Amino acid sequence: MTFSIARAAMLGLSLVLFAPAGFAQESAVPFDMSGERPAGDRTPEAGGNEPVVTTMPEKKAPPADAAVRRYIIPAASLLLGGEVDSQSFPIYLTKAQASVATAIHLGYSNAVVVAPESSNLTVVVNDVSVGSVPIQSPEGTKDIRFDLPAGLLRPGVNRVTIAVAQRHRTDCTIRSTYDLWTAVDPARTYLAVPRETDGRLLTADDIAAIGVGPEGRTRFTMVVPEMGQPAAASALMRLGQGLALMAKMPNQTFDVVETLPKTAGPGDLTVLVGTADDLSPLLPDLPATARSSAISTFVDTPSADRKVFVVSGPDWPSIEAAVEGIVSPVDRPPGVNREALSVRQRNASEMPLVTGEALLTFASLGVRTSEFGGRRFRAGFDIGIPSDFYAGAYGEATLLLDAAYSAEVLPGSHVDVYVNGSIASTVPITSRNGGIFRHLPIRVTMRHLRPGPNRIDLEAVLMTRADTVCAPGATALAEPRFALFDSSEFRLPRFARIAQLPNLAALSGTGFPYNGQADPAALYLDRLDGDTLSAAATFLGKLAVSSGRAIRVRPETSALAISGRDAILVGTISQLPPLVLGQAHIAAESASAWGAPASGGSQQGATQEAFAEWQSRVRGGSWRGQISALESWLQATFDISFSSLSLLPGAETPVAPDEKARFLVAQGDNPEETATWTVLTAPSGAALKAGMDDLAQDVRWQQLDGYASLAGEDAGALDTRAAARTRFVTTQPWSFANLRLIAANWLSSNILAYAAIFCVLSILLGIATSGLLRRFGRSS
Known part of the structure; x- marks a missing residue:
């Protein structure tokens, strides 16, 4: 017996020592956990099309390589949630970049409850799938590289889509679908372009290819050695709008400085503006023709590591002529209506501007026929609404649904429609034997629509008996339960069209009231320094992209000289005249109190808390408390407030920013009530620039509403004040x-x-x- 054991041991040892290397590697892992094994541990077969995958537990950027990165995601973060989700992004490439880009890189992490054996992430470029991998990175960010087929990318706009299909490991409930997410890291998601042939920007047309940085932002650094000259302000504001219209990225900001920055990263463009005498010390290679005529071209920097865009001439009138030559090709002439909002503002699909009665198919809106085997299906599209939309109190749109559901779907399931994140309609599923919807009308209230871009989502919540049992492997079943057909339609009725002012939602959505005027709007800047000019240029750049045209402005040195014109006033609150503050409904005491050291702030806060507590005590047992309770009941039950029960509108409450607010946008009428004044203000110049940079992010910009919106130091939602008294402005012929x-x-x-x-x-x-x-x- 002892001899047999010894011989068996020697035999096992010899197998280990003399076995092939591949046999030893496979023996190290006794079995594969159905995709649980990290993809980085698998070696692709020779000649295969599998992507190269590496796992990096710590969330930091990979080391620098020999390629220039063209980042794809125009946002600081991207979270794909639910069982199915996707996002599309446009990326503009020059001819040289499109011809040499070789691969697309992507970094992602996911929730630990995502089942890798039945979940996958897919990347599609220009409607061609370039790769799909299991979602299996719950412990850190995983970097993937997909090689691109030759000729797939093209000069101009390219469409990149990142899609996920996710299933829960163990849970089959509807609630569990909200725990599924995949986070894509914008700093690790990019196109790789060889550095030696990166196709750097060479002409003005290439400015559209500036792209975004690792945080999803686009920044224009405007170097103006003589920014204090009044003649420079008009040229800068006009040029900034032209650059914004060329790039059309959602998160664009402008920095106005006096000296040339040493470096510029991805998504940054340095623009030098000034006379030839002013720019010669900064650029030794400035073309000699700049001393005799206007120029706008790219020039090498002294370090020769990059090119900068130069707008120069012998004097400022010639510079203004050069600026006009840049802006004119991308500007929309007055009186020319547009049929769609910017396709690069939110995603890569068309966003039709609906100005009246319309019938739009899902296919034309970018929603394709889909079959779904999970529990919660979601799909959506974007439409644009004009600035004079006036149908929020009574109007209803209709969604004509073409869909089907299988016999296993139980009664109690339902189809919901959301408008800008708010539920607008619900249709229950009552049949037990499956069914097909053919143009099923779903009435959708239009109260949640707003001027500018609007998001409409359709969500199907599906319950089955198999999900109630939730047998092992049930979450991975792929048998379709629900189908949505692209023949579905969205019908908008004819709606009232008359504009209302003040209305910051119309300002952010379509640039109203400055987008359609023939005469230049007055622009008042309290001082011509870098912070104020940067805030004004960023604001006007956002207006230009929202309105689809460059807004003509005329700088004014005095706010009191604006008279009866539409105006934009930018400055610190202490420098704005009391008349302007009063017309914009800003409390006069804010000029000295906002941003001042809070010597008695704690005592004042304690006093306010005590007052609020006593007020609640007194109201609790008095007739005022009963009226307050009645108002709450009417609001919750019938959506009726006391403000709608008044014959005459009340006055606007003056806005008094507290110590948490750092930036304020307010809108009001001029004293004659014939024009609109928009005020951008903050306690200091630095806060003014930082606040406008924050507001320029698309997520924040679309939150502007009412007659005043305040932004705090945190990243929370804007504090908006609804307008109680509005002025109607005719925009359409009388009928x-x-x-x-x-x-x-x-x-x-x-x-x-x-x-x-x-x-x-x-x-x-x-x-x-x-x-x-x-x-x-x-x-x-």
Whole structure:
């Protein structure tokens, strides 16, 4: 027996020592956990198409390589959630970049509950799938490289789509689908372009290829040695809008400085503006023609590590002519209507601008036919709404749904429609034997629509008996339960069109009221320094992209000289005249109190808390408390507030920014109520620039609303103040049909006025009927 054991041991040892290397490697891992094994541990077969995968537990950028990175995601973060989700991004490439880009890199991590054996991440470029991998990176960020086929990329706009299909490891409930997520790191997601042939920007047309940085931002650094000259402000504001229209990226900011920065990273463009005498010390290679005529071209920097864009000439009038030559090709002439909002502002698909009655198919909106075997399906599209949209109180759109669901879907399932994140309609599924919807009408309230881009999502929540049992492997079943067809349609009725002011939502959505005016708007800057010029250039750049055209402005040295024109006023709050603060509904005491050292701030806060506590005590048992409770009940039950029960609108409450606010945008009328003034202000110049840079991010910009919006130091939502009193502005020719729709929406918003008019008309009808009966009726 001892001899047999010894011989067996020697045999096992010899197998280990003399076995092939591949046999030893496979023996180290006794079995594969159905995809749980990290992809970085698998060696692709020779000649295969598998992507190269590396795992990096720590979330830091990979080491520098010999390629220039063209970042793809125009946002600071990207989270793909639910069982199915995707995002598309446009990336503009020059001819040289498109011809030499070889690979696309992507870094991602995911929730630990995502099952890798039934979940995958797919990258699609220009409608061609370049690769798909299992989602299996719960412990750190994983970097993947997909090689691109030759000729796939093209000069101009390219569409990159990142899509995920995710399933839960063990849970089959609807609630569990909200725990599924995959986070894509924008700093690790990029196109690799060889450094020696990176196709650097060479002409003005190449400015569209500036792209974004690792945090999803685009920055223009405008070097102006003589920024204090009044003549420079007009040229800078016009040039900034032209550059913004060329790039059309969602998170664009401008920095106005006096000296040339030493370096510029991805998504940065350095622009030098000034006369030839001013720029010669900064650029030894400045073309000699700049001393005799206007130029706009790329020039090498003294270090020769990059090129900068130069706009120069012998004097400022010639520089303004050069700026006009840059802006004119990308500007939209006055009176020319546009049919779509910017396709590069949010995603890579068209966003139609709906100006009236319209019928749009899902196929035209970028929603494709899909089959789904999970529990919660979601798909959506974007549409644009004009600035004079006036149908939020009564209007309803209709979604004509073409879909199907299998027999295993139980009653209690439902289809929901969301408008800008708010639920607008719900349709229950009641059949037990499956069914097909053919143009099923789903009425969608339009109260959540706003001027500019709007997001409409359709979500199907599907419950089955198999999910109730949740047997092992049930989460990975791929049998389709639900299908959405691209023949579905979204129908918008004819809606009232009349603009309202103040309205910061229309300002951020379409640039109203500055987007359609023929005369230049007044631009008041409290000082011509870097912070103020940067904030103004960033704001006007955002307006240009929102309105689809460059806004003409005329700088003014005095706020009191604006008179009856539309105006934009930028400056610290202490430097703005009291008249401007009053017209913009900003409390006068804020000029000295906002940003001042809070010597008695804690005592003031304690006093306010004590006052609020006593107010709640007193109201709790008094008639005021009962009225407050009644108002809350009416709001929750019938969506009726006391403000809608008043015949005359109340006055706007003056805005008094607290110590948490650092930036304020307010809008109001001029003293004659014939023009609109928009005020951008902050306690200091540094806060003014930082606040505008933060507001320029697309997520924050789309939150502007009401007559005032305040931004705090944190990244929370803007504090918006709804306008109580608005001024109507005619934007369309007078017609009975439009007047009828305007009256319908106004009466729906003013219930008490509607009731009073109804009572008066009823009384008049009664009097008229009584008179007719007395005159023509029988006496008996």
